[in-house]
Amino acid sequence: MSNAADGPAKATLKLFFSFCLPDADxxxxxxxxxxxxxxxxxxxxxxxxxxxxxxxxxxDGLIDSEAFVLFAGCKFxxxxxxxxxxxxxxYTKGDALPxxxxxxxxxxxxxxxxxxxxxxxxxxxVFQQILPIKFLSARLSATTVDEEQRxxxxxxxxTRVHExxxxxxxxxxxxxxxxxxxxxxxxxxxSGYPFSHEKEIIREFSQPGGELSDNRVSxxxxxxxxxxVKREAARPNKVPKDFxxxxxxxxxxxxxxxxxxxxxxxxxADLTFYEARPRAFxxxxxxxxxxxxxxxxxxxxxxxxxxxxxxxxxxAGIVDRHNLYAHPTGPAEPAYPLKIYGYxxxxxxxxxxxxxxxxxxxxxDKEPLKSKVKEDANRGGSLLGTSxxxxxxxxxxxVARKETFETMVENLRGIDVLYVxxxxxxxxxxxxxxxxxxxxxxxxxxDKPHANGNELTVVGIPKTMDNDILWVWQSFGFLSxxxxxxxxxxxxRTEAESNPRLCVMQLxxxxxxxxxxxxxxxxxxxxLALIPEVPFSMAKVSEYITDKLRAMKANPxxxxxxxxxxxxxxxxxxxxxxxxxxxxxxxxxxxxILRLEREEREEIARYLANDRRVRGQTxxxxxxxxLKIVSRVLQNEIKxxxxxxxxxxxxxxxxxxEPRHLLRSLEPSSSDIIFGHRLGCLAVDNAMAGFxxxxxxxxxxxxxxxxxxxxxxxxxxxxRDGIFWRSVLDSTGQPAKLTDDSEQHDD
Numbered sequence: 001m002s003n004a005a006d007g008p009a010k011a012t013l014k015l016f017f018s019f020c021l022p023d024a025d026x027x028x029x030x031x032x033x034x035x036x037x038x039x040x041x042x043x044x045x046x047x048x049x050x051x052x053x054x055x056x057x058x059x060d061g062l063i064d065s066e067a068f069v070l071f072a073g074c075k076f077x078x079x080x081x082x083x084x085x086x087x088x089x090x091y092t093k094g095d096a097l098p099x100x101x102x103x104x105x106x107x108x109x110x111x112x113x114x115x116x117x118x119x120x121x122x123x124x125x126v127f128q129q130i131l132p133i134k135f136l137s138a139r140l141s142a143t144t145v146d147e148e149q150r151x152x153x154x155x156x157x158x159t160r161v162h163e164x165x166x167x168x169x170x171x172x173x174x175x176x177x178x179x180x181x182x183x184x185x186x187x188x189x190x191s192g193y194p195f196s197h198e199k200e201i202i203r204e205f206s207q208p209g210g211e212l213s214d215n216r217v218s219x220x221x222x223x224x225x226x227x228x229v230k231r232e233a234a235r236p237n238k239v240p241k242d243f244x245x246x247x248x249x250x251x252x253x254x255x256x257x258x259x260x261x262x263x264x265x266x267x268x269a270d271l272t273f274y275e276a277r278p279r280a281f282x283x284x285x286x287x288x289x290x291x292x293x294x295x296x297x298x299x300x301x302x303x304x305x306x307x308x309x310x311x312x313x314x315x316a317g318i319v320d321r322h323n324l325y326a327h328p329t330g331p332a333e334p335a336y337p338l339k340i341y342g343y344x345x346x347x348x349x350x351x352x353x354x355x356x357x358x359x360x361x362x363x364x365d366k367e368p369l370k371s372k373v374k375e376d377a378n379r380g381g382s383l384l385g386t387s388x389x390x391x392x393x394x395x396x397x398x399v400a401r402k403e404t405f406e407t408m409v410e411n412l413r414g415i416d417v418l419y420v421x422x423x424x425x426x427x428x429x430x431x432x433x434x435x436x437x438x439x440x441x442x443x444x445x446x447d448k449p450h451a452n453g454n455e456l457t458v459v460g461i462p463k464t465m466d467n468d469i470l471w472v473w474q475s476f477g478f479l480s481x482x483x484x485x486x487x488x489x490x491x492x493r494t495e496a497e498s499n500p501r502l503c504v505m506q507l508x509x510x511x512x513x514x515x516x517x518x519x520x521x522x523x524x525x526x527x528l529a530l531i532p533e534v535p536f537s538m539a540k541v542s543e544y545i546t547d548k549l550r551a552m553k554a555n556p557x558x559x560x561x562x563x564x565x566x567x568x569x570x571x572x573x574x575x576x577x578x579x580x581x582x583x584x585x586x587x588x589x590x591x592x593i594l595r596l597e598r599e600e601r602e603e604i605a606r607y608l609a610n611d612r613r614v615r616g617q618t619x620x621x622x623x624x625x626x627l628k629i630v631s632r633v634l635q636n637e638i639k640x641x642x643x644x645x646x647x648x649x650x651x652x653x654x655x656x657x658e659p660r661h662l663l664r665s666l667e668p669s670s671s672d673i674i675f676g677h678r679l680g681c682l683a684v685d686n687a688m689a690g691f692x693x694x695x696x697x698x699x700x701x702x703x704x705x706x707x708x709x710x711x712x713x714x715x716x717x718x719x720r721d722g723i724f725w726r727s728v729l730d731s732t733g734q735p736a737k738l739t740d741d742s743e744q745h746d747d
Contacts, residue, residue, distance in 0.1 A: 013177055016065035018084060020077040026111050026135060027071055029166035030173070032398050036184055037174060062086055067105040067177060070127055073112040081118060088123030107176060108132040109169055133172040135165050163398065164191040164219075171218040183217055186398060187405065187432035188709060190220030193511075193613060195714030196533075198470055202257050205271055226709040228274050231455075231690035233283035238328040238335070248277030250689070254702045273471075273704035276682045276696050282325075283690030284416060284457070285336055296337035297326070300415045301364070303386040304346040304422035304429070305617070308465050308477035309668035310676035314421055315342070315384065316377035317680020319364050325688055340365040341415070346387035346422075347429060350408040360411070377677065380667045388425070388617045405436040412437065417457040417687045419680075423464040424715050425616040427695055431708035434458040434693045459683045460695035460708055465664060468512040468716045471706040473698050476675045478515070481508065481663045485519035488659045493525040493565050500561035501653040502545070502638070504631040508660055509569025510618040512717045515663075516569045517724065521731045527564040528734045530572035530630070532612065533717045534725070536738035537576040538629065541566075542637035544735060550641060553648065562652070568630055570623045570660070571614055573607060575739055577629060593636045600625030623658075631656050678703070 015034070019027045062068070068087040070080075091104055110132040117124050171183050185191075194216060195201050204212055205225050212221050230250065237247065253272035285297035299322055303311055319340055326338040341361035343349040349360035364373055369383075376383050389404070412418060412433075420430040437456045462469045467478040485507055496503045508515045513531020520526040527548060530536055549562040574580075581601065584594045596604075603622040607614065614622070631654050641649040668676070675698075682703055683696045694705040718725055729736055 013067070013179070014065045015067045015069055015173070015177075016062055016083075016087075017069050017071065018080050018087075019071035020073060020075050020080050022075065023071050023073050023111050026166070029163065029398065030109070030135075030170045033167050033170035033186060034173060036186055037179060037182065065104065067107060067173075069107045069109060069173060071109045071111055072115045072117075072127070072132065073110075074114070074116045076116075076118050081121060081123075084127060085121055085123045088126050092126065105176065106130055107173060109135055109173070111135045133169055133176075135169045167191050167220065168218050175214065180214060180217075181223065185220035186401075187435050188220070188222075189428050189432050189712050190714075192219065192611075193714040194219045194221055195470070196717040197714075197719060198256075198716070201470075201710070201713060202271060206257075210270065221713055222709055225271055226707040228694040228705045228707050229692045230274075231283050231692065233279065233281040233690035235282045235287070237278065237280055237282050237688075239278075239324060240328070243324060244278045244685070246277070247280040248275050250279060250281070252277070254699065254704050256699070258700055273699060273706055274686075274691065274694075276686055276703040276705050278685040279689035282688045284688045286416075286455070289416075290336050296339045298415050298417075299338070299340045300343060300361070300412065300418040301340065301384065302343035302346050302349070302418070302420055303382050303384045303463075304420060304426035305386060305388055305463065306423075306465065307380070307382045307386060307664050308463050308475075309380050309480045309664075309666045310476035310672035311382045311421060311463060312373075312376045312379055313668060313673045313676030314461055314463070314476075314680040315364070315382075316373050317677035318419055318684055319370075319373050319680075320677075321681045321684035323365070325684070338365055339363065342369070342384045345385040347389040347408070347426075348387040349385075350411050351389055351404050352411070353407050355411060357411075357414075378668065378673050380665050389429075405432060406440070408433060409437045409440050412456060413454055415456060417459065419459050419461060419683060419687075421461045421463050423462070423466070424469045424711070427460045427462065427469060427708055427711045430458050430460045430695075431693060431712050434708070457687045457692040458708075459687050459692070460711065461679050461683055462695055462697055465508045465515065466510060466512055467514040468510075469695075470711055470714055470716050471695070471697055471699055472716075473700055476672045476679070477666075477668065480666050480669045480672055481515055482518040482522055483669075484663050484666055485515060485659070486522040488657070488662075489519060489523040489525050489565065489567065492657055493523075496563040496565055497560050500563045501655055502549070502564045502566065502634065503655055503657060504566045504568065504627065504634065505657045506568050506570055506623065506627050506660070508663070510571055510614045511715050513569045513572070514716075514718060516567050516572075517718055517728045520567050520728050524731055525565060526567045526732050528566045529728055529732050530566065530568040531718060532569055532571045532573070534720045534738075535575050536572070537740060538574040538580060538633045539576055540735075540738040540740065541574070541630070542634060544738065545634055546637055546641060549638065549652075566630065566634070568626070570618050571607065571626065572630070573604060573612065573622075573626050574629060577604060577608070580629065580633060593632055594629055595632070596625055596628060597621065600628070627656055627658070 017027055017031060062083065068084075068091075070084055070087075076084075087104065087106060091106055106127065108127055108130045115132075117128060167185060171180070174180055174183055204216065210225065211223050217223055233250070237244075241247065252275040254275055256271045256273060289295055290297065299318070301315060301318055303315075322338060322340060326334040326336060328335060340363065341357060342364045343361045345360070349355070352360060362369060364370065373383065418430075418433070420426055420433075422430075434456070437458070441454065462472045462475055463477070464472075464475045465477055465481050467475050469475060489505065492503045492505060507519060509531060511532060513529070513533055516529050516531050520529040528541065528545065530541070545564065545566070548564060552560070552562040580594060581596070581604075584592050584596075587593070599621040603619045604625050607622055635654040638649055638652050638654065679696055686694065686696065686705055691705055693708050695708055695711050697704060697706050699706065
């Protein structure tokens with residue numbers, strides 16, 4: 001068998017996994033991701049105790065397998081040693097097995113930092129010479145706390161498997177078997193966030209050959225630049241151009257990087273998005289489908305995540321446009337029956353097993369909701385309920401994730417187009433849902449070749465107050481949030497000046513600091529901005545703030561008493577947080593500084609274990625824990641400024657404010673309403689024309705169709721060395737570096 005990643009692959013590759021019971025979770029996850037690859041079949045030893053280890057199951061599995069994968073940790077079970085010895089003997093000597101069995105590959109997956117090899121056995125020497133596939137950081141702290149609120153030491157923590165490492169280990173096995181170029185990540189979704197900015201993606205796809213590296217593919221990235229799926233469209237669009245605008249050629253594209261000249265860098269110029277405009281030819285609704293008794297063209301709309309100004313305008317745009325296509329010549333009899341379902345509770349509605357459509361949705365094409373869609377188009381909030389369903393993309397249980405997608409696919413039978421209005425996690429879920437649906441259709445057609453597979457079109461419409469979705473120039477509601485945040489900052493600055501004190505204000509930013517950064521510069525009234533992209537320690541923050549307050553008090557020309565305002569994102573957690581938690585643990589209860597709740601400590605530990613990133617919704621306990629740490633450490637350090645009992649600093653107060661929900665529920669601005677409505681209309685135009693698995697977006701100056709596969713590659717963040725962050729530093733006056741040289745942090 002070829003060892004090369006590009007080597008020929010067999011139709012079916014059988015593997016035998018040998019492991020010790022404590023490593024079962026690790027093995028199960030690696031197996032899950034390998035079995036997503038269609039040619040691979042994994043044979044496992046039984047987890048039950050064997051009176052005789054050489055049961056038929058184990059023996060047959062070993063003989064039939066083409067690769068023996070030894071999961072090596074700090075312990076080797078008796079059965080595992082027997083299996084490894086058997087594999088060694090047949091690998092080196094044959095043991096009278098069939099000729100092809102001697103081609104068995106031997107591999108080692110290292111699941112601990114150090115392997116404790118047994119002292120005896122010839123097989124040990126052979127396996128020690130094999131370069132191991134390292135399942136690094138496979139065991140993470142499970143974040144448990146005892147009754148005294150003290151962190152459990154890592155050695156005693158429960159096992160928690162990191163999905164990113166599981167996928168990488170599976171991919172390494174896949175490459176060793178010659179199937180590396182065919183790697184397929186789970187639902188085509190990376191386990192983490194490989195990229196933080198569009199320029200990074202453009203730069204890597206612009207390399208000679210136009211393909212990403214094996215390392216990127218192992219992270220879940222596509223090998224080549226993906227294009228939006230375009231299904232054949234042949235039916236003329238009967239909506240007059242006077243109503244809908246000029247038609248676009250199906251192949252009209254927008255070059256992604258405006259800095260590129262086509263004749264200079266043809267490989268870069270090939271990186272394009274389809275233009276988002278009405279089309280001359282349509283695919284939907286499919287005439288054959290409408291000929292069935294009682295058939296109708298069925299549309300679904302759901303909102304996922306938090307609310308944002310402009311959601312109702314998007315919903316109105318979708319409903320208005322579908323009504324226009326159904327009545328191309330005016331309000332007379334519709335060209336086809338149309339049903340528009342608004343899901344009551346986002347993805348949670350779709351995840352309910354066996355739920356009738358009428359129980360999880362409401363009809364937006366019928367009165368009184370049809371009129372309410374128009375009435376609410378310029379209002380805040382969401383006409384439809386919204387929710388987050390972290391199980392869709394959560395890393396803790398991929399099997400439960402798979403089952404959830406299967407349930408949603410079943411609930412979407414009969415729906416022709418699904419519009420998902422949401423943030424980066426929702427766009428990932430939308431793409432995964434399209435993949436899950438297409439896989440189910442392919443499976444159904446295998447069982448019943450002549451069946452009519454239900455064709456589902458999934459369309460994403462970006463909604464985020466954080467402005468952190470890739471390939472979105474600026475999301476609707478973002479500038480409204482910044483404008484209102486600026487007002488709140490100005491008002492709280494007045495409060496801090498008038499009744500001298502320090503304000504710590506927390507804004508949006510589950511994984512990025514765009515709202516904090518923009519609001520800080522716009523207001524010009526912030527002394528310190530803290531965002532998750534830029535590391536900071538409370539030691540340095542305290543030093544900077546106390547020095548500033550002390551200087552204000554000592555300055556005879558300063559007309560106000562010492563005061564200030566710190567602006568922080570909801571996941572701005574200091575690099576030295578563990579030091580403060582440890583110090584707090586050593587103090588009596590009545591002297592503790594942080595006074596965090598158990599859940600807050602757990603979420604902070606989980607955040608740190610996850611490489612200081614948030615997947616999906618920011619846990620409330622992480623938000624409140626971060627705010628307490630920053631405000632209470634500052635309060636404690638300011639009190640240390642007092643030189644004698646009762647002096648000025650002993651009564652100096654630090655207060656907090658969290659206006660996040662006030663920002664979310666804003667009335668949309670005129671630009672939000674227009675922008676949102678336009679996104680909804682363009683989403684419909686291109687869904688009707690046969691495009692699917694795309695997000696409609698304004699990229700730079702044009703409206704385009706972005707493949708959801710590209711959107712899933714990361715989460716946009718503020719570049720810490722970028723020009724914009726420098727303008728934030730100029731506005732606040734804070735140091736560019738707020739960490740000690742000795743501190744370790746990721747770039």
